[in-house]
Amino acid sequence: MMNSSPAVSIAGLRVKRGKVQVFDGLDLDLTPGRITGLMGPSGCGKSTLIRCVVGIQKVQGGTVTVLGLPAGTPALRRRVTYSSQQASVYTDLSVGENVTYFTRLYGLPSTEADRVITAVGLADQRSQRADDLSGGQLTRTSLAIALLGQPELVVLDEPTVGLDPVLRAELWGIFRGLADQGITLIVSSHVMDEANRCDDLLLMRAGRIVAHTTPASLLIESGKSDPDEAFLELIRRDIAGPRHSLDTPNEAPVSTPRHAEEDQR
Amino acid sequence: MRLLATAGRVLSQLRRDPRTVAMMALLPMLLVGLFAWVMPAKQFAQIGPMLIALFPFIVMFIVTSIATLRERTSGTLERLLTTPLRKAELLFGYEIAFGLVAVLQAILVVTFAVYVCGLDIAGSLWVVGAMAVVNALMGTALGLLASAFARTEFQAVQFMPVFVFPQMALGGVFMPRSQMPDVLSAISNWLPLSYSIEAVQRASINVTGWDLNRPLLILVGVTLLALLLGSLTLPRRTP
Ligand SMILES: Nc1ncnc2c1ncn2[C@@H]1O[C@H](COP(=O)(O)OP(=O)(O)O)[C@@H](O)[C@H]1O
Ligand SMILES: [Mg+2]
Numbered sequence: 001m002m003n004s005s006p007a008v009s010i011a012g013l014r015v016k017r018g019k020v021q022v023f024d025g026l027d028l029d030l031t032p033g034r035i036t037g038l039m040g041p042s043g044c045g046k047s048t049l050i051r052c053v054v055g056i057q058k059v060q061g062g063t064v065t066v067l068g069l070p071a072g073t074p075a076l077r078r079r080v081t082y083s084s085q086q087a088s089v090y091t092d093l094s095v096g097e098n099v100t101y102f103t104r105l106y107g108l109p110s111t112e113a114d115r116v117i118t119a120v121g122l123a124d125q126r127s128q129r130a131d132d133l134s135g136g137q138l139t140r141t142s143l144a145i146a147l148l149g150q151p152e153l154v155v156l157d158e159p160t161v162g163l164d165p166v167l168r169a170e171l172w173g174i175f176r177g178l179a180d181q182g183i184t185l186i187v188s189s190h191v192m193d194e195a196n197r198c199d200d201l202l203l204m205r206a207g208r209i210v211a212h213t214t215p216a217s218l219l220i221e222s223g224k225s226d227p228d229e230a231f232l233e234l235i236r237r238d239i240a241g242p243r244h245s246l247d248t249p250n251e252a253p254v255s256t257p258r259h260a261e262e263d264q265r
Numbered sequence: 266m267r268l269l270a271t272a273g274r275v276l277s278q279l280r281r282d283p284r285t286v287a288m289m290a291l292l293p294m295l296l297v298g299l300f301a302w303v304m305p306a307k308q309f310a311q312i313g314p315m316l317i318a319l320f321p322f323i324v325m326f327i328v329t330s331i332a333t334l335r336e337r338t339s340g341t342l343e344r345l346l347t348t349p350l351r352k353a354e355l356l357f358g359y360e361i362a363f364g365l366v367a368v369l370q371a372i373l374v375v376t377f378a379v380y381v382c383g384l385d386i387a388g389s390l391w392v393v394g395a396m397a398v399v400n401a402l403m404g405t406a407l408g409l410l411a412s413a414f415a416r417t418e419f420q421a422v423q424f425m426p427v428f429v430f431p432q433m434a435l436g437g438v439f440m441p442r443s444q445m446p447d448v449l450s451a452i453s454n455w456l457p458l459s460y461s462i463e464a465v466q467r468a469s470i471n472v473t474g475w476d477l478n479r480p481l482l483i484l485v486g487v488t489l490l491a492l493l494l495g496s497l498t499l500p501r502r503t504p
Contacts, residue, residue, distance in 0.1 A: 016504075017504060018504070054347055055347070055501065055502065056343055056346065056347060056501055056503060057502060057503070058500075058502045058503060058504045059502075072501060072502065074349075077347060077348055077349045080347070082344070082347050084340050084343065084344065086339075086340050087340075088339060088340030088341050088344040089341065090274070090278060090339075090341060091339070092278050092281045093274070093277060093278060097274070097277055101270055101271075101274045102348065104266065104267065104270035105270060105271075105345070105349060106349060107266060107267075107349070129281070145344070
């Protein structure tokens with residue numbers, strides 16, 4: 001925000017899914033080169049927001065700008081990669097066949113398939129059919145596809161759900177490695193214990209952004225010692241607060257003290 | 266490249282499904298064999314080509330509608346549409362894959378019909394085989410389109426009898442279209458399978474000059490129209 005334009009810029013976003021008005025005027029800017037954790041209870045709109053960024057969600061109004069272009073434009077299809085919440089792979093094909101197919105869709109050399117399969121730790125499962133994989137292995141197959149090529153923005157919807165702690169740590173290691181290369185990441189999670197691994201946090205509730213903050217200032221602002229309690233505290237304030245009417249949905253109780261935190265890392 | 270990668274991927278998926286492969290390869294031969302056995306040669310010469318050319322339509326319709334319904338519901342379609350893959354490449358990828366399968370199927374069943382069942386017709390059985398491939402391509406295109414209107418695989422399978430049997434009845438398999446009541450023959454003019462049947466019948470009598478042009482043109486037109494409508498059922502943005 002200080003030295004470059006936002007990786008993602010959302011203004012006045014309105015989305016209706018079925019009968020549910022998920023967003024009613026959402027505004028948001030994400031700083032490039034950082035891991036933004038999208039946190040909030042199930043049903044709060046994390047997946048919907050992610051779908052808007054990737055450009056696959058029908059929207060009723062507002063703008064979503066990604067890397068300076070309208071979300072979903074063809075030029076972004078190599079620059080933005082995405083892994084959905086449900087592992088979207090062909091379950092009747094092997095890990096290798098799945099990854100190789102997408103490698104060819106991106107027009108990349110087959111060594112890329114080897115690279116990403118190794119990166120997610122599935123080299124030994126390469127010839128195993130996806131429907132014989134464990135849940136975690138399936139998620140990692142889907143994740144491997146999102147690592148193909150040289151994306152500038154990687155969007156992952158609950159990539160660590162249901163994984164054991166060791167594996168989660170490994171994956172966060174991968175995410176950190178990507179961020180160190182200057183790649184922007186959006187990673188959603190419905191458990192707060194991953195909050196500390198992110199650079200920025202976006203706390204959502206019922207289609208609104210309750211706080212756009214950093215792990216450190218979340219604790220300071222809330223006066224709590226762990227992220228879980230801090231989030232609950234913010235929600236409590238949000239419910240009690242006078243400003244939760246839909247006219248001002250973006251007035252978050254915690255403002256964005258990002259400039260203050262900027263030099264922490 | 267993306268087109269062939271997609272066709273290759275569809276074929277790999279098919280290879281993993283031995284039952285479908287068996288249905289595609291063996292069932293047409295079994296049917297042709299049974300008809301050859303129970304029918305006098307003269308009657309078999311009429312029904313045989315019809316089986317050879319129409320069966321692939323039915324099979325490809327079912328297989329494609331289920332395969333693309335899975336693609337729609339499993340999230341892989343959504344994912345494909347976030348990659349550089351174009352919709353036309355996806356649609357024609359399916360067409361190439363099932364077209365190749367139809368060619369193999371036609372070679373098998375025509376060889377079997379001629380050398381094992383002694384099917385003897387005035388026209389060329391290889392032209393009949395080519396009609397089988399054209400019908401298979403149309404079945405793939407229509408199956409793709411139909412999958413947009415199904416929510417479950419069971420619903421997708423249900424389309425087949427609803428879609429196919431009335432067309433067979435009106436299309437001239439059991440009674441020439443010219444002898445039907447005016448209303449029915451007028452309806453049959455609008456049904457694609459009428460032209461499949463017309464093409465097969467002409468091919469099995471003897472193809473002279475441009476006999477096959479009109480039905481062929483209509484079948485190719487229906488296929489392209491179904492693909493165009495099919496691409497409209499693959500929106501990048503969904504609600
Ligand atoms: N396909 C859909 N049709 C109708 N409503 C939906 C659909 N998907 C999600 N919703 C609704 O939109 C809201 C946000 O859902 P979602 O973005 O999936 O939340 P999260 O990812 O945070 O769990 C929820 O109220 C959910 O019920
Ligand atoms: Mg979700």
